[in-house]
Amino acid sequence: MKLVIVGTGYVGLISGLCFAEFGFETVCVDKDEKRIATLEKGECPFFEPGLADLLTKHIKNTKLLSVSTSLTNAMTNASVVFITVDTPSKRLEDDADLTAVYKVAEEIANNIKNYCVVVTKSTVPVGTTREVNKIIASKVDQSIFDTVSNPEFLREGSAIDDFMRPDRVVIGVDSKKAEKIMRELYRPLYLLETPIVATTIESSEIIKYASNSFLATKVAFINQVADLCESAGGNVQDVANAMGLDKRIGSKFLHAGPGFGGSCFPKDVKAFAITAKKLNVDFSIIDSVDTSNEQRPYKIVNKILKHFDNNLKDKTIAILGLSFKPNTDDVRNSTSISIADLLNKKGAIVKCFDPQAMQNAKKLLPKIIYCDSVYNACQDVHAIVIATEWNEFRALDFDNLKKQMKSAIIFDLRNIYNKEELLNLQFEYYGIGK
Numbered sequence: 001m002k003l004v005i006v007g008t009g010y011v012g013l014i015s016g017l018c019f020a021e022f023g024f025e026t027v028c029v030d031k032d033e034k035r036i037a038t039l040e041k042g043e044c045p046f047f048e049p050g051l052a053d054l055l056t057k058h059i060k061n062t063k064l065l066s067v068s069t070s071l072t073n074a075m076t077n078a079s080v081v082f083i084t085v086d087t088p089s090k091r092l093e094d095d096a097d098l099t100a101v102y103k104v105a106e107e108i109a110n111n112i113k114n115y116c117v118v119v120t121k122s123t124v125p126v127g128t129t130r131e132v133n134k135i136i137a138s139k140v141d142q143s144i145f146d147t148v149s150n151p152e153f154l155r156e157g158s159a160i161d162d163f164m165r166p167d168r169v170v171i172g173v174d175s176k177k178a179e180k181i182m183r184e185l186y187r188p189l190y191l192l193e194t195p196i197v198a199t200t201i202e203s204s205e206i207i208k209y210a211s212n213s214f215l216a217t218k219v220a221f222i223n224q225v226a227d228l229c230e231s232a233g234g235n236v237q238d239v240a241n242a243m244g245l246d247k248r249i250g251s252k253f254l255h256a257g258p259g260f261g262g263s264c265f266p267k268d269v270k271a272f273a274i275t276a277k278k279l280n281v282d283f284s285i286i287d288s289v290d291t292s293n294e295q296r297p298y299k300i301v302n303k304i305l306k307h308f309d310n311n312l313k314d315k316t317i318a319i320l321g322l323s324f325k326p327n328t329d330d331v332r333n334s335t336s337i338s339i340a341d342l343l344n345k346k347g348a349i350v351k352c353f354d355p356q357a358m359q360n361a362k363k364l365l366p367k368i369i370y371c372d373s374v375y376n377a378c379q380d381v382h383a384i385v386i387a388t389e390w391n392e393f394r395a396l397d398f399d400n401l402k403k404q405m406k407s408a409i410i411f412d413l414r415n416i417y418n419k420e421e422l423l424n425l426q427f428e429y430y431g432i433g434k
């Protein structure tokens with residue numbers, strides 16, 4: 001069975017490589033010529049743990065994965081075509097921008113010769129896969145294709161492991177023939193006892209948004225509990241730990257911090273809320289999750305401002321971590337970037353270090369100072385802000401740091417340090433919710 005994946009971003013490339021790992025001949029297509037040239041050389045277009053080895057294995061050795069800018073060539077004899085292009089928020093609205101998805105659907109329609117299954121793996125609002133079907137059916141007979149929704153749940157930073165060992169695979173399908181093909185594709189996971197949830201196309205599309213929005217809700221909830229702890233004298237880590245021990249609640253996504261960011265949660269929460277609005281459904285819970293998360297970076301910056309008596313002129317601040325989470329170079333909607341930008345706009349000189357994301361950050365924030373190590377970033381600063389919890393930042397040499405800082409102040413936005421220990425080292429310490 002030959003597979004085609006359109007879009008070689010975090011989802012498309014990882015899916016393509018993992019399907020190659022299952023033994024399928026896979027062609028990854030992208031319109032970005034530079035990216036395809038990078039991949040042809042066996043080089044990684046972005047940072048993701050394990051990606052380099054899998055690329056070498058399947059592009060150079062097994063040759064099960066090939067890459068191309070031509071969908072026409074790639075689609076010859078293909079049985080399944082995945083759409084894994086980006087679905088960002090629209091420029092001036094919160095709705096998902098489906099331009100790329102519909103463009104690919106048209107291109108697929110122009111190239112279908114034999115029966116194939118067209119799969120939307122991009123995160124798309126309910127109704128999109130039916131629209132993709134309509135676009136293709138306007139050009140080719142419905143008897144030679146079916147459309148399926150198969151949302152992806154991998155997380156950047158552990159994407160390969162997540163794809164190879166998912167909690168579930170969701171397949172939204174209304175054709176028995178297409179369902180059989182999809183089950184065949186995921187057979188290696190079924191053999192590992194991964195639940196395969198076959199459902200309607202609509203439910204499948206909603207499952208993805210409902211899952212992301214639920215996780216985002218947990219984060220927004222614990223962040224507001226953190227605010228309460230700060231006002232009432234509690235410790236949000238103790239509260240979250242005890243809450244998480246209740247199996248009905250679970251401990252995941254109960255870490256208070258600077259708010260959720262990244263290329264998925266913020267845009268998916270907004271798009272889910274817009275879907276509800278269009279359908280005249282009350283989604284006040286999701287609306288307030290979005291609003292409270294948008295306010296989060298401002299709250300953090302206000303806390304920093306308050307410490308410095310609302311005056312950051314002549315103050316230098318080190319930001320450690322720019323990616324939206326550790327183990328990725330992705331800075332899309334990163335709260336660290338928002339905080340660095342706000343501090344800079346309030347007059348602070350901002351120095352920063354990130355193990356992987358500085359190149360991407362420079363495109364968004366050209367005005368801040370990029371340093372080649374934690375210790376260079378912290379030289380002569382008035383405060384350190386730990387914005388992303390990379391392992392590199394978990395065992396800092398505070399005795400040394402204190403000697404090179406102008407004042408020993410730390411804003412630990414990920415609660416990775418113990419307040420008492422930092423106080424003993426003569427630091428002024430601000431965590432979240434404690």
Ligand code: NAD
Pocket residue numbers: 006007008009010011012029030031032035084085086087100103104121122123124152153154155156263264
């Ligand atoms: P991305 O921005 O990293 O990659 C998208 C790729 O699609 C780019 O390389 C782009 O050049 C290519 N592309 C766009 N239009 C094209 C076209 N017409 N023809 C060929 N290629 C085209 O995106 P991503 O982060 O991989 O996300 C893709 C989708 O998967 C989104 O809907 C996202 O919400 C969803 N998703 C992402 C993640 C994640 O962690 N990144 C996880 C689950 C689901």
